[in-house]
Amino acid sequence: MSTGQQNPRQLPTEINICSQETIQVIWKHSLRAKRLSLRIAPHEQKLVVTIPQGCSPTQALTFANKNHAWIKDRLQQLIKAPSFSDNNTILIRGKPYLIVHAPQQSGGAWLENNRLMVSGDLTFINRRVTDFLRTHAATVLKKEVQHMAQITGLHPSRVDIRDTTSRWGSCSTSGRIMLSWRVIMAPDWVRHYLIAHELSHLRHMNHGPLFWQQVISITPYRKQAETWLRQKGSLLLHAR
Structure with a gap:
């Protein structure tokens, strides 16, 4: 169950994942989550960070910044994903x-x-x-x-x-x-x-x-x- 809070003011709407690349972030507070987690919303190509109860914004931001390699890898997988188009x-x-x-x-x-x-x-x-x-x-x-x-x-x-x-x-x-x-x-x-x-x-x-x-x-x-x-x-x- 989510509280519905996204992108709290103290957290940025996007983060840098390398010197020339940024990704938009959706910060989601959850009462059910037991730990911080990341996923890529494939259609929007945004990073979704799920924040459990009791976790501070600083911890959430640090967690996202420590996983730049994972984020870049998932974005590359999106590029390679099968496309439902002619001749594919x-x-x-x-x-x-x-x-x-x-x-x-x-x-x-x-x-x-x-x-x-x-x-x-x-x-x-x-x-x-x-x-x-x-x-x-x-x-x-x-x-x-x-x-x-x-x-x-x-x-x-x-x-x-x-x-x-x-x-x-x-x-x-x-x-x-x-x-x-x-x-x-x-x-x-x-x-x-x-x-x-x-x-x-x-x-x-x-x-x-x-x-x-x-x-x-x-x-x-x-x-x-x-x-x-x-x-x-x-x-x-x-x-x-």
């Missing part, structure tokens, strides 16, 4: 597909061999690719969650597919599981791990030893999936 390649279920503009055809967007065909005006491509991926994700991910729930006996109260760029998924205390539609770009075995992770929270709402025992009892892919997500996950979260 994106991943769908871990496989590469070339985006091909088909202006004379109709039907929005559809898969054809190793291509993602997109009809209509060139200016519609980004939106139509995004809409296709979100719809495809809702169909595939909900089926995968349902299948794993039947095998494990871990049944969520609800499954929501959302547009998130800072996390792959979450599980609420009410049993509702949320997955980012961007998960659909990851390989099958990565999705298997991510779904197992969230379903395991239905039994253990923490990341303690019992939780991880539950995860590995469901999926054999934890280590390789976490490695893949560290190496490539940020690019998918920032794809646009």
